[in-house]
Amino acid sequence: MPNTAASRKASLVPLRETGEEDARSQRARAERMAVAPLGGGLYEVESQSNETYFVDLPGGRCTCPDHMFRGVRCKHVRRVAIEINEGRVPPPGEKAAECTSCGTTVFVDENADGVHLCEHCDLPTGTPVVDRESGDLLVVVEVTDRRADEVDVPDRDCTVAEYPNNVDYPDDDPVVELLYPLPNDLGPGEIQPRHLRRYSFPLSRLERREQRDDEQTALTDFPATTQEE
Ligand SMILES: [Zn+2]
Ligand SMILES: [Zn+2]
Incomplete structure:
Protein backbone atom coordinates (compact mmCIF):
# COMPACT_ATOMS: atom_id res chain seq x y z
CA MET A 1 0.00 0.00 0.00
CA PRO A 2 2.03 2.96 -1.25
CA ASN A 3 -0.01 5.61 0.51
CA THR A 4 0.07 4.06 3.92
CA ALA A 5 1.18 6.43 6.64
CA ALA A 6 3.36 5.01 9.37
CA SER A 7 4.23 6.81 12.55
CA ARG A 8 7.79 7.88 13.27
CA LYS A 9 9.50 5.86 15.95
CA ALA A 10 8.96 7.86 19.08
CA SER A 11 7.70 7.86 22.61
CA LEU A 12 4.40 9.60 23.18
CA VAL A 13 3.76 12.42 25.59
CA PRO A 14 2.38 10.94 28.81
CA LEU A 15 -1.21 11.81 29.62
CA ARG A 16 -1.68 12.94 33.20
CA GLU A 17 -5.40 12.51 33.44
CA THR A 18 -6.09 9.23 31.67
CA GLY A 19 -6.04 7.20 34.86
CA GLU A 20 -3.88 4.69 33.00
CA GLU A 21 -2.24 3.42 36.14
CA ASP A 22 -0.86 0.10 35.18
CA ALA A 23 2.66 -0.49 33.96
CA ARG A 24 1.75 -1.84 30.52
CA SER A 25 -0.20 1.26 29.67
CA GLN A 26 2.62 3.47 30.84
CA ARG A 27 5.14 1.57 28.75
CA ALA A 28 2.80 1.59 25.74
CA ARG A 29 3.02 5.35 25.82
CA ALA A 30 6.57 5.98 27.05
CA GLU A 31 8.56 3.50 24.96
CA ARG A 32 9.92 4.37 21.54
CA MET A 33 7.84 2.42 19.01
CA ALA A 34 6.79 2.85 15.39
CA VAL A 35 3.45 1.68 14.03
CA ALA A 36 2.77 0.88 10.37
CA PRO A 37 -0.76 -0.05 9.21
CA LEU A 38 -0.85 -3.07 6.90
CA GLY A 39 -4.56 -3.01 6.09
CA GLY A 40 -7.35 -5.30 7.25
CA GLY A 41 -6.91 -4.20 10.88
CA LEU A 42 -3.29 -5.46 10.98
CA TYR A 43 -0.44 -3.26 12.21
CA GLU A 44 3.29 -3.78 12.29
CA VAL A 45 4.92 -2.49 15.47
CA GLU A 46 8.65 -1.88 15.76
CA SER A 47 9.39 -2.08 19.45
CA GLN A 48 11.90 -0.09 21.47
CA SER A 49 14.22 -3.12 21.36
CA ASN A 50 13.92 -3.23 17.54
CA GLU A 51 11.74 -6.34 17.51
CA THR A 52 8.96 -6.42 14.95
CA TYR A 53 5.54 -7.61 16.11
CA PHE A 54 2.23 -7.83 14.32
CA VAL A 55 -0.91 -6.61 16.00
CA ASP A 56 -4.41 -7.68 14.95
CA LEU A 57 -6.29 -4.80 16.51
CA PRO A 58 -9.92 -5.97 16.07
CA GLY A 59 -8.87 -9.34 17.52
CA GLY A 60 -6.79 -7.72 20.29
CA ARG A 61 -3.91 -10.05 19.41
CA CYS A 62 -0.14 -9.60 19.06
CA THR A 63 2.76 -11.84 18.07
CA CYS A 64 4.86 -10.81 21.09
CA PRO A 65 5.61 -13.25 23.96
CA ASP A 66 3.66 -11.17 26.45
CA HIS A 67 0.48 -11.79 24.52
CA MET A 68 1.30 -15.25 23.13
CA PHE A 69 2.28 -16.79 26.46
CA ARG A 70 0.56 -14.67 29.07
CA GLY A 71 -2.50 -13.80 27.01
CA VAL A 72 -2.49 -10.21 28.19
CA ARG A 73 -3.41 -7.05 26.34
CA CYS A 74 0.22 -6.17 25.66
CA LYS A 75 1.82 -2.76 25.27
CA HIS A 76 1.89 -3.14 21.47
CA VAL A 77 -1.86 -3.58 21.17
CA ARG A 78 -2.32 -0.64 23.52
CA ARG A 79 0.15 1.46 21.58
CA VAL A 80 -1.69 0.85 18.28
CA ALA A 81 -4.96 1.86 19.93
CA ILE A 82 -3.38 5.01 21.35
CA GLU A 83 -1.88 6.02 17.99
CA ILE A 84 -5.27 5.57 16.31
CA ASN A 85 -6.95 7.68 18.99
CA GLU A 86 -4.40 10.41 18.45
CA GLY A 87 -4.79 10.33 14.66
CA ARG A 88 -1.22 9.20 14.02
CA VAL A 89 -2.23 6.07 12.06
CA PRO A 90 -5.54 5.17 10.38
CA PRO A 91 -8.10 3.01 12.22
CA PRO A 92 -8.99 -0.50 10.93
CA GLY A 93 -10.86 -0.26 7.61
CA GLU A 94 -9.21 3.00 6.65
CA LYS A 95 -6.00 3.92 4.88
CA ALA A 96 -3.95 7.06 4.55
CA ALA A 97 -4.22 8.96 1.28
CA GLU A 98 -3.23 12.36 -0.03
CA CYS A 99 -5.85 15.05 -0.42
CA THR A 100 -6.28 15.37 -4.19
CA SER A 101 -6.30 19.13 -3.90
CA CYS A 102 -3.64 20.10 -1.34
CA GLY A 103 -1.71 16.89 -0.62
CA THR A 104 -2.50 16.77 3.11
CA THR A 105 -2.71 13.24 4.53
CA VAL A 106 -6.28 12.09 5.05
CA PHE A 107 -7.69 8.79 6.31
CA VAL A 108 -10.21 7.29 3.89
CA ASP A 109 -12.03 4.00 3.44
CA GLU A 110 -9.55 1.22 2.73
CA ASN A 111 -11.25 0.45 -0.61
CA ALA A 112 -11.79 4.04 -1.73
CA ASP A 113 -10.15 5.10 -4.99
CA GLY A 114 -10.20 8.33 -6.91
CA VAL A 115 -10.71 11.70 -5.31
CA HIS A 116 -9.97 12.20 -1.60
CA LEU A 117 -10.43 15.62 -0.12
CA CYS A 118 -9.37 16.82 3.31
CA GLU A 119 -11.77 18.66 5.60
CA HIS A 120 -10.41 21.97 4.38
CA CYS A 121 -10.72 21.25 0.65
CA ASP A 122 -13.94 19.25 0.60
CA LEU A 123 -17.04 21.07 -0.58
CA PRO A 124 -20.15 19.29 0.69
CA THR A 125 -23.42 19.61 -1.24
CA GLY A 126 -25.01 23.00 -0.63
CA THR A 127 -21.75 24.80 0.19
ZN1 LIG B 1 2.57 -7.33 21.90
ZN1 LIG C 1 -6.87 19.39 1.06
Whole structure:
Protein backbone atom coordinates (compact mmCIF):
# COMPACT_ATOMS: atom_id res chain seq x y z
CA MET A 1 0.00 0.00 0.00
CA PRO A 2 2.03 2.96 -1.25
CA ASN A 3 -0.01 5.61 0.51
CA THR A 4 0.07 4.06 3.92
CA ALA A 5 1.18 6.43 6.64
CA ALA A 6 3.36 5.01 9.37
CA SER A 7 4.23 6.81 12.55
CA ARG A 8 7.79 7.88 13.27
CA LYS A 9 9.50 5.86 15.95
CA ALA A 10 8.96 7.86 19.08
CA SER A 11 7.70 7.86 22.61
CA LEU A 12 4.40 9.60 23.18
CA VAL A 13 3.76 12.42 25.59
CA PRO A 14 2.38 10.94 28.81
CA LEU A 15 -1.21 11.81 29.62
CA ARG A 16 -1.68 12.94 33.20
CA GLU A 17 -5.40 12.51 33.44
CA THR A 18 -6.09 9.23 31.67
CA GLY A 19 -6.04 7.20 34.86
CA GLU A 20 -3.88 4.69 33.00
CA GLU A 21 -2.24 3.42 36.14
CA ASP A 22 -0.86 0.10 35.18
CA ALA A 23 2.66 -0.49 33.96
CA ARG A 24 1.75 -1.84 30.52
CA SER A 25 -0.20 1.26 29.67
CA GLN A 26 2.62 3.47 30.84
CA ARG A 27 5.14 1.57 28.75
CA ALA A 28 2.80 1.59 25.74
CA ARG A 29 3.02 5.35 25.82
CA ALA A 30 6.57 5.98 27.05
CA GLU A 31 8.56 3.50 24.96
CA ARG A 32 9.92 4.37 21.54
CA MET A 33 7.84 2.42 19.01
CA ALA A 34 6.79 2.85 15.39
CA VAL A 35 3.45 1.68 14.03
CA ALA A 36 2.77 0.88 10.37
CA PRO A 37 -0.76 -0.05 9.21
CA LEU A 38 -0.85 -3.07 6.90
CA GLY A 39 -4.56 -3.01 6.09
CA GLY A 40 -7.35 -5.30 7.25
CA GLY A 41 -6.91 -4.20 10.88
CA LEU A 42 -3.29 -5.46 10.98
CA TYR A 43 -0.44 -3.26 12.21
CA GLU A 44 3.29 -3.78 12.29
CA VAL A 45 4.92 -2.49 15.47
CA GLU A 46 8.65 -1.88 15.76
CA SER A 47 9.39 -2.08 19.45
CA GLN A 48 11.90 -0.09 21.47
CA SER A 49 14.22 -3.12 21.36
CA ASN A 50 13.92 -3.23 17.54
CA GLU A 51 11.74 -6.34 17.51
CA THR A 52 8.96 -6.42 14.95
CA TYR A 53 5.54 -7.61 16.11
CA PHE A 54 2.23 -7.83 14.32
CA VAL A 55 -0.91 -6.61 16.00
CA ASP A 56 -4.41 -7.68 14.95
CA LEU A 57 -6.29 -4.80 16.51
CA PRO A 58 -9.92 -5.97 16.07
CA GLY A 59 -8.87 -9.34 17.52
CA GLY A 60 -6.79 -7.72 20.29
CA ARG A 61 -3.91 -10.05 19.41
CA CYS A 62 -0.14 -9.60 19.06
CA THR A 63 2.76 -11.84 18.07
CA CYS A 64 4.86 -10.81 21.09
CA PRO A 65 5.61 -13.25 23.96
CA ASP A 66 3.66 -11.17 26.45
CA HIS A 67 0.48 -11.79 24.52
CA MET A 68 1.30 -15.25 23.13
CA PHE A 69 2.28 -16.79 26.46
CA ARG A 70 0.56 -14.67 29.07
CA GLY A 71 -2.50 -13.80 27.01
CA VAL A 72 -2.49 -10.21 28.19
CA ARG A 73 -3.41 -7.05 26.34
CA CYS A 74 0.22 -6.17 25.66
CA LYS A 75 1.82 -2.76 25.27
CA HIS A 76 1.89 -3.14 21.47
CA VAL A 77 -1.86 -3.58 21.17
CA ARG A 78 -2.32 -0.64 23.52
CA ARG A 79 0.15 1.46 21.58
CA VAL A 80 -1.69 0.85 18.28
CA ALA A 81 -4.96 1.86 19.93
CA ILE A 82 -3.38 5.01 21.35
CA GLU A 83 -1.88 6.02 17.99
CA ILE A 84 -5.27 5.57 16.31
CA ASN A 85 -6.95 7.68 18.99
CA GLU A 86 -4.40 10.41 18.45
CA GLY A 87 -4.79 10.33 14.66
CA ARG A 88 -1.22 9.20 14.02
CA VAL A 89 -2.23 6.07 12.06
CA PRO A 90 -5.54 5.17 10.38
CA PRO A 91 -8.10 3.01 12.22
CA PRO A 92 -8.99 -0.50 10.93
CA GLY A 93 -10.86 -0.26 7.61
CA GLU A 94 -9.21 3.00 6.65
CA LYS A 95 -6.00 3.92 4.88
CA ALA A 96 -3.95 7.06 4.55
CA ALA A 97 -4.22 8.96 1.28
CA GLU A 98 -3.23 12.36 -0.03
CA CYS A 99 -5.85 15.05 -0.42
CA THR A 100 -6.28 15.37 -4.19
CA SER A 101 -6.30 19.13 -3.90
CA CYS A 102 -3.64 20.10 -1.34
CA GLY A 103 -1.71 16.89 -0.62
CA THR A 104 -2.50 16.77 3.11
CA THR A 105 -2.71 13.24 4.53
CA VAL A 106 -6.28 12.09 5.05
CA PHE A 107 -7.69 8.79 6.31
CA VAL A 108 -10.21 7.29 3.89
CA ASP A 109 -12.03 4.00 3.44
CA GLU A 110 -9.55 1.22 2.73
CA ASN A 111 -11.25 0.45 -0.61
CA ALA A 112 -11.79 4.04 -1.73
CA ASP A 113 -10.15 5.10 -4.99
CA GLY A 114 -10.20 8.33 -6.91
CA VAL A 115 -10.71 11.70 -5.31
CA HIS A 116 -9.97 12.20 -1.60
CA LEU A 117 -10.43 15.62 -0.12
CA CYS A 118 -9.37 16.82 3.31
CA GLU A 119 -11.77 18.66 5.60
CA HIS A 120 -10.41 21.97 4.38
CA CYS A 121 -10.72 21.25 0.65
CA ASP A 122 -13.94 19.25 0.60
CA LEU A 123 -17.04 21.07 -0.58
CA PRO A 124 -20.15 19.29 0.69
CA THR A 125 -23.42 19.61 -1.24
CA GLY A 126 -25.01 23.00 -0.63
CA THR A 127 -21.75 24.80 0.19
CA PRO A 128 -21.81 28.39 -1.10
CA VAL A 129 -18.67 29.08 -3.10
CA VAL A 130 -17.26 32.00 -5.05
CA ASP A 131 -15.99 31.66 -8.61
CA ARG A 132 -12.50 33.19 -8.62
CA GLU A 133 -12.89 34.26 -12.26
CA SER A 134 -16.18 36.13 -12.09
CA GLY A 135 -16.67 36.70 -8.35
CA ASP A 136 -20.08 35.03 -8.75
CA LEU A 137 -21.67 33.10 -5.93
CA LEU A 138 -22.58 29.48 -6.70
CA VAL A 139 -23.81 26.48 -4.75
CA VAL A 140 -22.08 23.09 -4.82
CA VAL A 141 -24.11 20.16 -6.13
CA GLU A 142 -21.27 17.67 -5.84
CA VAL A 143 -17.54 17.19 -6.13
CA THR A 144 -17.19 14.45 -8.75
CA ASP A 145 -14.37 11.93 -8.95
CA ARG A 146 -13.59 12.92 -12.55
CA ARG A 147 -10.67 15.09 -13.65
CA ALA A 148 -11.10 18.39 -15.45
CA ASP A 149 -9.45 16.95 -18.58
CA GLU A 150 -11.93 14.04 -18.65
CA VAL A 151 -15.19 15.98 -18.60
CA ASP A 152 -16.63 17.65 -21.71
CA VAL A 153 -18.37 21.00 -21.51
CA PRO A 154 -21.88 20.56 -22.98
CA ASP A 155 -22.35 22.17 -26.41
CA ARG A 156 -18.66 23.08 -26.64
CA ASP A 157 -15.93 21.16 -28.31
CA CYS A 158 -13.63 21.08 -25.31
CA THR A 159 -13.11 19.64 -21.86
CA VAL A 160 -13.56 21.55 -18.61
CA ALA A 161 -9.74 21.85 -18.42
CA GLU A 162 -9.56 23.31 -21.94
CA TYR A 163 -12.30 25.85 -21.41
CA PRO A 164 -10.76 29.34 -21.78
CA ASN A 165 -11.34 30.49 -18.20
CA ASN A 166 -10.04 27.20 -16.81
CA VAL A 167 -6.68 26.79 -18.52
CA ASP A 168 -4.79 28.26 -15.56
CA TYR A 169 -6.14 25.58 -13.20
CA PRO A 170 -4.68 22.05 -12.94
CA ASP A 171 -5.85 19.55 -15.58
CA ASP A 172 -6.24 16.91 -12.89
CA ASP A 173 -8.47 19.03 -10.67
CA PRO A 174 -11.66 17.21 -9.66
CA VAL A 175 -14.69 18.62 -11.49
CA VAL A 176 -17.27 20.28 -9.26
CA GLU A 177 -20.88 20.54 -10.37
CA LEU A 178 -22.58 23.75 -9.36
CA LEU A 179 -25.79 25.73 -9.63
CA TYR A 180 -26.38 29.43 -9.47
CA PRO A 181 -28.60 30.12 -6.47
CA LEU A 182 -32.19 30.87 -7.43
CA PRO A 183 -32.95 34.59 -7.31
CA ASN A 184 -35.07 35.63 -4.37
CA ASP A 185 -37.81 37.34 -6.33
CA LEU A 186 -38.42 34.46 -8.71
CA GLY A 187 -41.90 32.92 -8.59
CA PRO A 188 -42.38 29.19 -9.18
CA GLY A 189 -43.63 29.79 -12.75
CA GLU A 190 -40.64 31.94 -13.58
CA ILE A 191 -37.99 29.30 -13.15
CA GLN A 192 -36.23 28.82 -16.46
CA PRO A 193 -33.84 26.12 -17.68
CA ARG A 194 -30.82 28.36 -17.11
CA HIS A 195 -31.71 28.57 -13.43
CA LEU A 196 -31.45 24.81 -13.18
CA ARG A 197 -28.47 24.33 -15.42
CA ARG A 198 -25.49 22.65 -13.83
CA TYR A 199 -22.06 24.14 -14.35
CA SER A 200 -18.82 22.17 -14.21
CA PHE A 201 -15.77 23.94 -12.78
CA PRO A 202 -12.32 22.75 -11.74
CA LEU A 203 -12.11 22.61 -7.94
CA SER A 204 -9.34 25.22 -7.60
CA ARG A 205 -11.44 27.79 -9.39
CA LEU A 206 -13.74 27.86 -6.38
CA GLU A 207 -13.26 29.13 -2.89
CA ARG A 208 -15.52 28.88 0.09
CA ARG A 209 -17.50 32.02 0.53
CA GLU A 210 -16.26 32.62 4.10
CA GLN A 211 -12.66 32.63 2.85
CA ARG A 212 -13.21 35.87 0.99
CA ASP A 213 -12.18 39.03 2.80
CA ASP A 214 -14.42 41.34 0.86
CA GLU A 215 -18.07 41.69 1.66
CA GLN A 216 -20.18 39.14 -0.19
CA THR A 217 -23.83 39.38 -0.94
CA ALA A 218 -25.92 37.06 1.16
CA LEU A 219 -27.03 33.91 -0.63
CA THR A 220 -30.68 34.90 -0.58
CA ASP A 221 -29.97 38.37 -1.95
CA PHE A 222 -28.03 37.12 -4.89
CA PRO A 223 -29.39 38.52 -8.14
CA ALA A 224 -30.20 36.50 -11.23
CA THR A 225 -27.27 35.98 -13.49
CA THR A 226 -27.00 35.00 -17.10
CA GLN A 227 -23.26 34.61 -17.05
CA GLU A 228 -21.85 31.49 -18.67
CA GLU A 229 -18.90 29.74 -17.14
ZN1 LIG B 1 2.57 -7.33 21.90
ZN1 LIG C 1 -6.87 19.39 1.06
